[in-house]
Amino acid sequence: MKKLAIVTSHPIQYNAPLFKMLASGGQIEPMVFYTWEQSSQGKKYDPDFGRDVQWDIPLLDGYNYRFVRNTARDPGTHHYRGIVNPTLNEELSAWGPDALLVMGWSFVSHIQALRYFHGKVPVLFRGDSTLLDEHPGLRRVIRRRFLRWVYGHVDYALYTGCNNKQYFLRHGLRDDQLVLAPHAIDNERFAEPDAVYRKEADKWRQQLDIGPEELVVLFAGKLEPKKNPFFLTDLTRWLPKQGIRIVVIGNGVLEAELKQRAQGDPRVLFLDFQNQSRMPVAYRLGDLFILPSQGPGETWGLAANEAMASGCAVLLSEKAGGAVDLVKDGVNGFRFALDDGEKCAGWIRALAADRERLNEMKAASKKIIRDFSYDRVVTAIEQIIFQIK
Numbered sequence: 442m443k444k445l446a447i448v449t450s451h452p453i454q455y456n457a458p459l460f461k462m463l464a465s466g467g468q469i470e471p472m473v474f475y476t477w478e479q480s481s482q483g484k485k486y487d488p489d490f491g492r493d494v495q496w497d498i499p500l501l502d503g504y505n506y507r508f509v510r511n512t513a514r515d516p517g518t519h520h521y522r523g524i525v526n527p528t529l530n531e532e533l534s535a536w537g538p539d540a541l542l543v544m545g546w547s548f549v550s551h552i553q554a555l556r557y558f559h560g561k562v563p564v565l566f567r568g569d570s571t572l573l574d575e576h577p578g579l580r581r582v583i584r585r586r587f588l589r590w591v592y593g594h595v596d597y598a599l600y601t602g603c604n605n606k607q608y609f610l611r612h613g614l615r616d617d618q619l620v621l622a623p624h625a626i627d628n629e630r631f632a633e634p635d636a637v638y639r640k641e642a643d644k645w646r647q648q649l650d651i652g653p654e655e656l657v658v659l660f661a662g663k664l665e666p667k668k669n670p671f672f673l674t675d676l677t678r679w680l681p682k683q684g685i686r687i688v689v690i691g692n693g694v695l696e697a698e699l700k701q702r703a704q705g706d707p708r709v710l711f712l713d714f715q716n717q718s719r720m721p722v723a724y725r726l727g728d729l730f731i732l733p734s735q736g737p738g739e740t741w742g743l744a745a746n747e748a749m750a751s752g753c754a755v756l757l758s759e760k761a762g763g764a765v766d767l768v769k770d771g772v773n774g775f776r777f778a779l780d781d782g783e784k785c786a787g788w789i790r791a792l793a794a795d796r797e798r799l800n801e802m803k804a805a806s807k808k809i810i811r812d813f814s815y816d817r818v819v820t821a822i823e824q825i826i827f828q829i830k
Contacts, residue, residue, distance in 0.1 A: 442467070442468065442469065442470050443468070443469050443470070443539040443540065443826050443827070444469075444470045444472070444536070444537060444538045444539045444540075445463070445469050445470065445471045445472070445538060445539065445540050445541075445542060445822070445826065446471075446472055446474060446533050446536055446538035446540070446541050446542070447460070447471055447472065447473045447474065447541075447542045447544065448474050448476060448529070448533070448541065448542070448543045448544065448550075448551060448554050449473065449474075449475060449476070449543075449544040449545070450475065450476050450477045450480070450518050450524060450544075450545065450548065451475055451476075451477040451480035451518065452475065452480065452500035452501055452506075453500070454496050454498060454500060454717055455625075455626060455743060456544070457498075457499070457500040457501070457502075457504075458627045458815055459625070459815045459818055459819070460473055460503070460504040460506075461502065461503035461504050462815050462816070462819050463504065463819055463822065464503055464504040464505070465503065466819060466823070468823050468827070469822065469823065469826065470505075471504055471505065472505050472506070472507070472536055472538070473504060473505070473506040473507075474506070474507060474509050474529065474532065474533065475506060475507070475508045475509065476509050476511060476524045476526050476529065476548065476550050476551070477511055477516060477517065477518060477523070477524055478508045478509060478510055478511035478516070478526075479511060479516045479517070480508075481508045496716065496717050497716040497717055497718050498717045498718060507532070509526045509528065509529050509532060509550075510526060510527070510528060511524060511525060511526055512525050512526070512527060513525040513549075518548070521547055521548060521549060522548075522549055523548065524548035524549060524550050524551065525549045525550060526550040529550050529553070529554060530553060530554060530557045530558075533554065533558070538562055539562060539563075539826070539829075540562055540563045540564075540565060540825075540826050540829065541554065541558045541562055541563070541564050541565065542565040542566070542567060542599075542822070543555055543564065543565070543566050543567070544566075544567045544568070545567075545568055546566070546568065546591050552591065555591070555594040555595065556594055559594040559595075559596075563596045563597065563825070563826070563829050564594060564595055564596045564597075565595070565596065565597045565598070565599060565822070565825060566592070566595040566597070566598045566599070567598075567599045567622070568598070568605070569601045569602075569605050569624060569740040569741050569762065570605065570608050570740055571604035571605055571607070571608050571740055571762040572604065572607055572608050572611060573604060573736060573739075573760055573762060574736040574737035574738070574760075585611070585612065588612040588613075589612050589613040591612075592609065592612050592613050592614050593613060595614065595618070596618065597618050597619075597620060597825045598614055598618060598619050598620070599620055599621075599622035599818070599821055599822070599825075600619050600620070600621060600622065601622065601623055601624040601741060601762075601763070602623060602624060602741070602762065602763055602765070602766035603765050603766055604740075604762045604763075604765060604766075605740070605762065606619055606621075620821045620824060620825055621817070621821060622817065622818040622821035622822070623766070623812065623813045623814075623817055623818070624741045624743060624746065624763060624766075624813060625746065625813050625814050625815050625817070625818055626743055626746040626747050626750065626813075627815070628746075628750045628810060628811065628813075628814055630721065631720070631721045631724065631747050631750035631751045632750050632751070632752075632807065635752070638721045638722050638725050638751070639725055641722045641725075642722050642723075642725035642726050645722065645726060646726060649688075649710055649726075651686055651688075651710075651726075654684070655684055655685065655686050656684065656685050656686070656728050656729070656789070656792065656793040656799070657685075657686050657687075657688055657726055657727045657728050657729070658673075658676075658685065658686070658687045658688070658727065658728070658729045658730075658731050658756075658789060659687075659688050659690070659723075659724065659726055659727025659728075659729065659730050659731065659748070659753065660673055660687070660688070660689045660690065660691070660730075660731050660732070660733075661690040661691060661715075661720070661723060661724065661730070661744050661747075661748070662690075662691050662732070662744050663691055663692070663693040664689075664691050664692060664693030664694065664695045664696045664699055665693045665694055665695060666694075666695065666735075667734055667735060667736055667737060667738050667739050668693075668732070668733070668734055668739070669733045669734055669735040669758070669779070670689065670695055670699050670733070671695070671699065671702065672733035672735075672758075672779070672782065673687055673689060673699075673709070673731070673733065674699065674702045674703050674706075674709065675782050676782055676785065676786050676789070677703075677706060677708060677709065678782075678786075679782065679783050679786030679787070679790075680708065680786055680789065680790065681790065682708070684793055685708065685789060685790070685793055686708050686709075686710060687708060687709045687710070688710045688712065688726055688727060689709065689710065689711050689712070690712045690713075690714070690715055690723055690726075691712075691713075691714055692713055692714045696711075699711075720747060721747075721751055724747060724748045724751035724752075724753055725751055725752065727748070727753050728753065728754065728792075728799060728803070729753060729754050729755070729756055729774070729789065729792065729799075730744070730745060730748030730749075730753040730754070730755050730756070731755075731756040731757075731785075732744060732745055732755070732756070732757045732758060732761050732764075733756075733758045733777075733779070734757075734758045734760050734761045735758065735760050735779055736760045739758075739760055739761050739762060740762040741761070741762045741763040742757065742761040742762065742763050742764070742767075743763075745757055745761070745763060745764075745767050746763075746767070746810060746813055748806075749767065749773070749806035749807065749809065749810040750807065750810050752803050752804075752806065752807050753803060753806060754773055754774045754792070754799060754802035754803050754805075754806055755767065755768055755773060755774035755806060756774055756775055756776075756777060756785060756788065756789075757774065757775075757776055757777075758776070758777060758778075758779060759776050759777065759778055759779075760779065764776045766813075767809070767810075767813070769805070769809065772802065772805050772809075773802050773803075773805035773806040773809055774802060774806070775788050
């Protein structure tokens with residue numbers, strides 16, 4: 442059995458199932474080193490949601506982990522010097538890994554781990570950056586050179602999708618160093634039990650006064666600039682007065698202004714942040730999930746994975762890093778440019794009038810998302826580690 446040390450900042454709902462699956466597979470012994478020590482308290486203030494957030498699903502069950510002392514003056518993942526662990530490399534060395542997986546480079550300690558272990562053990566890297574938000578100029582030239590230096594300390598990168606692969610290739614990694622490990626969520630948790638979730642969602646729709654024949658366009662996420670939630674209220678200009686509703690789930694810095702813009706329009710409904718155990722029901726409020734991201738920083742859009750596993754067709758902005766991988770145009774949804782609001786509304790109207798096609802798209806989403814699974818990520822990691830001599 443190979444020992445894999447994993448360096449990541451804090452427990453999140455998208456990584457915990459992966460770590461648990463790695464630990465249960467019998468091929469690899471993982472040890473997760475959490476570098477944001479202060480996150481061990483669970484509940485933390487999320488400035489984007491504008492509230493304290495504590496996930497209501499277990500994030501530390503089924504695998505071995507430790508929180509490493511973080512001495513940063515302003516601890517957190519919001520800046521480079523928010524993660525400073527003087528003993529990290531010593532603790533990693535003492536554990537004696539056969540390989541190291543670093544998740545994200547943009548913290549002091551993560552860079553130091555990459556540098557220290559390069560040439561000592563195979564170094565794997567996991568990140569999901571893209572080139573979608575790049576702009577020509579001197580800053581890009583300087584950043585490219587710096588990132589080539591960073592990734593010069595990486596032996597293998599686990600890329601999440603097409604846009605992420607191009608990013609790694611542009612920054613000096615070779616094709617034979619790249620292994621597909623698609624961005625994934627716990628598909629089963631969102632997919633089943635479908636009948637139970639559907640029944641709860643139908644009851645919720647009734648409470649919200651949404652008719653059974655109305656089409657619901659659903660957004661779920663932080664109401665922040667990169668998510669571009671004002672696109673949702675702009676859509677209403679091209680939508681009929683009846684038959685189509687827009688449900689917005691989430692909180693954030695743009696919430697008050699967004700509600701002000703939608704004031705008096707009964708087609709637009711707002712719901713507060715819903716915790717993880719409730720989200721499989723929340724997605725089933727919708728027929729179409731929409732993610733109108735404009736960046737910078739929308740490197741994937743994992744809410745789309747969750748919505749697809751829950752049986753939604755999808756409308757994703759081309760600025761969402763995962764759109765090119767998740768959306769098969771005309772099969773399970775559509776990709777759109779940010780200046781295509783009228784065209785996007787046209788698709789919504791067409792699907793509202795053709796429920797048979799809409800249902801086919803929903804079924805296609807559930808089928809497509811099966812390929813974006815933790816099984817494939819585990820297989821990718823095992824493939825790398827067991828080919829290492």
